[in-house]
Amino acid sequence: MERLLLTLLLLSEGPVLSACVPRQYIFVDQAMSWTKAQAYCRQTYTDLAIAGNSEEMNRLIDTVSSAAPSSGVWIGLYSENTFLWSDGFRGGDEYRKWRSYEPDWEEKELCVRTEKNIGWWDSPCMNRYRFICYAGTQLDPEFIAVQEPTTWLAAQSFCRENFTDLATVRDDQEHQEVQKLVPSGSSAWIGLFRPALVWSDGTEFSLSSWDGARPRGISCGAASLKESDNLDFQSCETRLPFVCYSHPVFRKVVKLRLRAAGSVDLNDPAVKADLLRKLQLRLKASGATLRWREQPDGRVFTEEADVRGDEL
Incomplete structure (x- = not known):
């Protein structure tokens, strides 16, 4: 059986590489x-x-x-064209404190910062700003300012490792608490973000x-x-x-030369099914699909004195 598998793989090497099509x-x-x-x-x-x-x-x-x-x-x-909170908060009315003309929906501006006495901006996530974490629970948060500027993703990781998450701001009271932690003329990341553009296959x-x-x-x-x-x-x-x-589908007939051991009947339905299953398992990663090409009488293998190959 192992000899048969090696023969099939060598003969099939070209058409099996369908990922390049x-x-x-x-x-x-x-x-x-x-x-x-x-x-x-x-x-x-x-x-x-x-x-x-x-x-x-x-x-x-x-x-x-x-x-x-x-x-x-x-x-x-x-x-999705919607902004989400990093900690998954979905309760209550959607609270937003956008600066005038924001968000402007630029393709790379997927993360949100708050600026002292001005409001929220959507900005590129790779920009580096201070950030606001919170400890405790969503309903009873304690806001913590981190002064070291970093990217939004790095800020999110830091907050999750050391506190609860990046700040979720649910109402005016919490907005004012966060504003107190942001120095004048400075910005800080909060936990609001927009999912990136994706293709239909994810x-x-x-x-x-x-x-x-x-x-x-x-x-x-x-x-x-x-x-x-x-x-x-x-x-x-x-x-x-x-x-x-x-993706285009290509079909190719692969011819095999087999030597049956003992009295094995290669045309026995159970033998053919088992052989095809094992071949398919070996080719699973390639995405190829195999089937026997049967003659009108249902036979796949023909015994001949001078065998030039049987068809798969």
Whole structure:
């Protein structure tokens, strides 16, 4: 059996490497909401269109450039378009103390800082500011100022290791308590953040791979491709045509030369099923699917004097 497995793997090495096959993009000229478009793509193909690098982006543009309406087409990019507290607080009314014209929904501004006597700003998470932790519980917090500037994620880790979490601010009273801990003219991180943009399959969006593509605004968290490499974010309920993607499926017949030990009948259904199961287990990581190619009489293996190979 081991000799048979080695033969199969060597003969199958080329077609098994299907992960290198480029995605195929399919333009669907039916107006749907983003969610319904996603469901259609997952049922009919693989998912809404995803592009991980500039080459895929160019092929995606080529697919839709001649057919896409001026209103755009859905692709598989989205954001929840909501701010969440680091400690998971969901109770009560949503309290926000935004500075005028904030948040401005810039793509990289996913974390929130508070500035003395001004209000809250959404800012890039890699900026370095003081930060406010809290100890105790969500309903009875004790706020603690940490003066060493750091990034939002580093501040979150520090607060969780040494106290409870980054500060959750539920009302005006707690806002005033936090403000007392921020020096004049300074800013401090609090625990409010917005989840990053992600693709429909859950992978994080990398702006650098899109050759200068820039989101122009966000509403509800759905994205559409408009002209060239520009992205435009619209309400998820807007009805637009869309682009799906799929992975091409390749089939290849692999011929095997087998020598049965003793009186084993290779055409016995139980023997064929066991052999196929073991072969499939060995190829599981490749994503390949195997099946026997049967003759009209149901036989797979044929005994011949001069065997040139039996088909899988």
